[in-house]
């Protein structure tokens with residue numbers, strides 16, 4: 161803290177007023193849901209600029225390839241950009257904390273759903289903190305209505321012919337339906 165804590169405090173105050181806070185919201189977004197949008201909207205309120213990092217995650221065998229997922233995230237976040245929020249969408253496949261450094265992000269944003277998310281998120285945050293102690297992870301909760309939405313269930317429900325209109329945007333719903341059609345054709 162040095163010999164003059166008061167001065168240190170004031171310097172910090174000025175620093176935090178002038179520094180732009182860049183947040184990184186990583187995920188697979190396969191596809192982007194209204195739950196993600198809820199978290200992105202909240203994220204935009206707590207950072208000056210939000211970078212949405214779309215994980216390639218080929219090992220998880222995503223339904224949509226990286227370009228398609230980036231494109232869908234860009235499309236669904238356009239209304240927020242129009243409102244003046246700074247949002248960038250980038251694909252990534254390297255170490256998350258390294259990627260955060262590369263893009264100048266000081267905070268990682270994650271969404272928390274139920275207890276089921278907690279253990280994985282808890283471990284990931286702990287590991288990331290060991291890898292880079294200067295990058296904070298902040299958790300946000302979606303509204304009650306979006307709490308239960310997950311990409312995985314949207315895909316399962318949609319594939320089985322259930323109505324997914326309240327979980328994803330109209331554009332994403334159409335893209336999902338196209339994929340399901342292709343999948344069914346391939347199964348024949």
Ligand code: ADP
Pocket residue numbers: 186187188189190193194195196199269270271272273277300301302306307308309310311
């Ligand atoms: P992952 O493949 O790492 O689970 P996702 O694309 O599913 O990535 O999600 C990215 C982030 O968004 C994760 O932190 C996840 O917990 C969060 N998230 C996804 N859906 C919701 C939701 N309905 N409410 C709150 N957080 C959510």
